[in-house]
Amino acid sequence: xxxxxxxxxxxxxxxxxxxxxxxxRSADRQVVWIDRQFDHTAxxxxxxxxxxxxxxxxxxxxxxxxxxxxxxxIYSILEKEPLPILHCLSIQKGLATPGDVNNWCLRLxxxxxxxxxxxxxxxxxxxxLNGCYQLGRIDPVFRVDMKQVVQAVCxxxxxxxxxxxxxxxxxxxxxxxxxxxxxxxxxxxxxxxxKDIQDVHLPLAPYQGQxxxxxxxxxxxxxxxxxxxxxxxxxxxxxxxxxxxxxDDRQEVPDAQGRQKLEDDLNAHFHISYTVIDHLSGIRxxxxxxxxxxxxxxxxxxxxxxxxxxxxxxxxxPLVVDHLCRHLLSGEVIPEEFKQPTF
Numbered sequence: 001x002x003x004x005x006x007x008x009x010x011x012x013x014x015x016x017x018x019x020x021x022x023x024x025r026s027a028d029r030q031v032v033w034i035d036r037q038f039d040h041t042a043x044x045x046x047x048x049x050x051x052x053x054x055x056x057x058x059x060x061x062x063x064x065x066x067x068x069x070x071x072x073x074i075y076s077i078l079e080k081e082p083l084p085i086l087h088c089l090s091i092q093k094g095l096a097t098p099g100d101v102n103n104w105c106l107r108l109x110x111x112x113x114x115x116x117x118x119x120x121x122x123x124x125x126x127x128x129l130n131g132c133y134q135l136g137r138i139d140p141v142f143r144v145d146m147k148q149v150v151q152a153v154c155x156x157x158x159x160x161x162x163x164x165x166x167x168x169x170x171x172x173x174x175x176x177x178x179x180x181x182x183x184x185x186x187x188x189x190x191x192x193x194x195k196d197i198q199d200v201h202l203p204l205a206p207y208q209g210q211x212x213x214x215x216x217x218x219x220x221x222x223x224x225x226x227x228x229x230x231x232x233x234x235x236x237x238x239x240x241x242x243x244x245x246x247x248d249d250r251q252e253v254p255d256a257q258g259r260q261k262l263e264d265d266l267n268a269h270f271h272i273s274y275t276v277i278d279h280l281s282g283i284r285x286x287x288x289x290x291x292x293x294x295x296x297x298x299x300x301x302x303x304x305x306x307x308x309x310x311x312x313x314x315x316x317x318p319l320v321v322d323h324l325c326r327h328l329l330s331g332e333v334i335p336e337e338f339k340q341p342t343f
Contacts, residue, residue, distance in 0.1 A: 092225050246258070
């Protein structure tokens with residue numbers, strides 16, 4: 001092993017990998033961090049929204065408060081000027097039909113929805129919206145700059161080395177094939193690319209997500225619009241627009257069909273002038289249960305995995321990483337709900 005003093009090998013340069021490195025190194029542990037350093041990733045593509053109310057039925061996100069508290073804590077620690085990580089916003093949810101309004105109103109006044117959902121209003125303040133019957137407001141909502149989280153960890157502890165796993169205990173690092181010793185702990189926080197590691201079989205259902213970055217001077221800077229698609233402010237009149245999801249094609253790079261579909265939907269529902277400045281794509285690491293998992297990799301000694309964060313990585317990753325690191329550092333039991341499904 002090139003790094004005989006290393007206690008941990010963390011694999012994956014995205015949000016989960018970076019937070020794992022931060023927690024282990026904050027505990028004065030010796031960590032080697034590797035990443036395949038590919039541009040099209042879930043962390044670089046996702047908008048990073050921490051939203052308590054999701055889906056067409058306006059469902060309270062699973063254990064949101066529990067995840068939210070830990071996320072705010074860890075992101076606040078990593079945040080520094082002049083590049084903030086947390087952006088407090090609200091969501092204006094487009095209610096296209098009277099039935100949508102009725103479903104929304106059924107949630108009002110009941111816990112925990114009453115802390116986040118407001119009475120629907122006519123969309124008169126936003127005349128550029130097309131086909132919107134009423135708007136329901138959700139707040140507070142935070143956007144997490146996930147790339148800035150990774151950058152903050154790199155600034156504090158140094159960035160990942162170029163490398164990737166060939167098997168759960170063997171890695172190419174800086175052009176050399178290395179095998180981990182029995183007393184070195186491997187943590188696979190790769191997201192969907194874990195499928196490329198030999199002899200690893202996890203209950204994942206990954207899919208491709210594509211998004212646009214646009215410039216427009218005609219949209220507010222403090223509101224996320226969720227009207228058929230999401231339009232999320234990134235500051236300086238830049239907005240993230242997404243997503244176009246592919247379940248049958250898991251290529252990591254964006255394509256012309258995805259861009260065309262996103263532009264068609266944006267033009268249909270938002271009457272604004274804009275310029276496309278980038279087209280993003282990444283594979284979302286969803287699990288079959290739609291819930292995250294962390295813990296030992298079955299069949300491999302001293303090897304662990306974090307995966308299944310899906311579209312809610314910004315909310316889920318800090319607490320899931322925290323439980324795994326506490327287990328590794330002090331033997332705390334990982335909560336049952338985070339253990340890897342067996343099917």
